[in-house]
Amino acid sequence: MLKDFAIAGVGGQGGLLATTVLAQVFAEAGFDVKTSEVHGMAQRGGTVTSYVRRGQKVFSPAVPAGKVDVIVGLELLEAYRELPNLKPSGVVVSSDEKIAPISVITGDAEYPNLTEESFLQRAGEVYILPALSMALEAGNVRTSNMVCLGALSWILEIPASVWENEISKLVPEKTIGANLKAFSMGRRWMEKRRSPNIS
Amino acid sequence: MVTQDTFKRTSDSNPRLLYGNEAIALGAYEAGCTVAAGYPGTPSTxxxxTMTRFPDIHVEWSTNEKVALEVVIGASIAGVRAIACMKHVGLNVAADPLMTVTYMGVRGGLVIVTADDPGMHSSQNEQDNRWFGKFAKVPILEPSDSQEAYDFTRVAFDISEEFDTPVIIRSTTRISHARSLVATSGKKAVGRKPYEKDMAKYVMLPANARRRKVSVLERVKKLAEFSDEAGLNRIEWGDDYIGFITGGISYQYVKEAFPEASVLKLGLAYPLPEKVIREFAARVKCLYVVEELDDFWETQIRAMGITCRGKDVFPGAGELSVGIVKQKVLWSLGCTDPGCGEKRGDASGGGPSNVAEAGLLNAAEPDLVPGTRSLPARPPVLCPGCPHRAVYYVIKKLGLVACGDIGCYTLGALPPLSSLDTTTCMGASIGHAQGMRLGLPADKAGKVVAVIGDSTFMHSGITPLINMTYNQVDAPVIILDNGTTAMTGHQGHPASGWNARHKESPKVAIEEIARAVGRRDVEVVDAYDTKSVERALRKALDQPSAVIIARAPCVLLARKKTQPVKFDLSLCVECGLCLRPGCPALEREGRKPKVNEILCTGCGLCVQICPRNALFAGAKGECPGPGDGVTAVEGRREGGDSTC
Structure with a gap:
């Protein structure tokens, strides 16, 4: 069973909402659940990585280094930065969105060239999806987090309806439609690429 | 009476997934707490x-933590249960009332929450506030997850009333901002205790305080006995080769790293249960004290004459983790430290082979992925469209020595703005600026300014401003007024015009305060208008008794957003000036800028900076701005209708 998840992104991308949805889905499915997050200064456009763990009994809210089963990336560089924490042969599901850190904007560093092969140095499976353009198609640019969750949902055993129910409870009422559409687009994207529920 | 039964739940409900902070709030409310006060600060906010979700109690953002605790002490003396919440450094501000309320004791239960930040995710230091318990002779409860955060907060009020003492709940980032399942037990009916005037107890004249000090010492003794008996501390017997004394989040790390080991879990972090500790230490071969930050427990356990391993093994800086606990313990078992061998009772035995036999050795540390250590870092930044950016741009341009303060605007210290010279604690900017004026040679001293946010100014910026007037050492003070306590997630404050429940409240006028305390030149400028900011700052350098209020609402709260800035490639001369303020919405494409239309708020800072008008307000696509910023600024204000 896939138990330990990292959600990696940039402050403001909706990583904490994605964390909440994932954790509530697991709680709803009857697991012991813990999440670990960092708020405050770290959220101001900086790296934001949160963790969700499930199981019979969970102790540490943060996943020990090298034990993450799945990295959900909302931004490509941040997904890659989390890679050392992935279990060898773990799964990466990441948006292809690239947000330049300040050092790249000021020309002091270069945004690395990241491909599936870069991730396969450690990961067993890599899925990089155009989450941002799918979010735009879903009608709300801020729903790329739900696109990524949709893709993730396909490889977990919990029925889509549980996810959709939690998403509907957690997002602003006006955006439920766009969020659910984004979720199902992500799920369909993954459906075409991978067999289901082999967690 | 607080007993083991206190922890048996009276009713079961569906467990809910709660943050530690939510669990503390719910625990306080259900314990009958009716007054809650605090000042925002990560990770306590x-x-x-959460308390504002309960309509039938008083909840407030106080001006600062000292005021919050004083409000709460007043409520307790009056006879109701009350809670004060703050981050670790907030308790420094509230230390003054804390050190005396411990003499006074309570009437209604009084609980103080300190949320510490090991690892300094969002803080200027990582002080270990357990010392405050020993320092003030006040019991500390330390939860290990959200369930305990809920349970301990409930029981804290009972302990407070039973032992006539304030009680500290000590959380950390990984408790406050972690979520786990919580079963609740329903709201308790707690009445108001009748008020009686009691000067001997609540008026701390020296004669009264001397008597109270004696009762404080007696109270600590009783609490130590309680610590031995209460269900707050528990032993989980396992393999007797290694025993861990631990608590808080470290307990979770220990349980995951060494599931077979024996553990004494301390829920009452002070005073310590000496009998229980002795019993535990006597039965395990190798004793480890695992605590984040300081050797708070270790020094007290060693003082009992018990040999143990602690900070000789585990780091005293930053957070612990499952990996650190496992690695350090295994390393130490392999080492030949005489203390450790003595404890094993066998100089040649023990060590890693025994550990492996005990089933404790498990998994190697992962190899790092090549290159991931040298990736471009992504530190936090001022948001795209942040009104502080233009002010820092001018500060840098004028080469000022800027004493900074605590808030989002501390990020002005990071490259490429790099505009701050100091940051210490809430309100320190103004006192520091005064001191630097005194200490620097004349040519440099004339360039010193203080930079402070609106909420921080209310919290502790007013007294140092009075000090400047009184002692006639002036430095210009720039108040970055974005109308909210932004960094912690947009809370109200006395100058914001709304309260903790987001209801309208009387708005304290910052400019009137500045004038009232004797500042002669008080000017309000549009924070986005670089020309006005620069003019006001140049003037202030000649008249250092000036206060400049750079005002514009936090961009995350601003109701109207304008169109993204447009860029005309043909006009760009690749001078790079527009990239200097480090706006995340202006990316670099070769040597030219590229507007990230999703991030750009159209604030117009880059428009004002561009000498060739290659960047212009995007409201009316074809219409280039005049390059002085007026268009962009007005365009922002009027929802996109630029006036060219």
């Missing part, structure tokens, strides 16, 4: 925010 959500406790007060």
């Amino acid at each position: 959500e406790i007060i925010e």
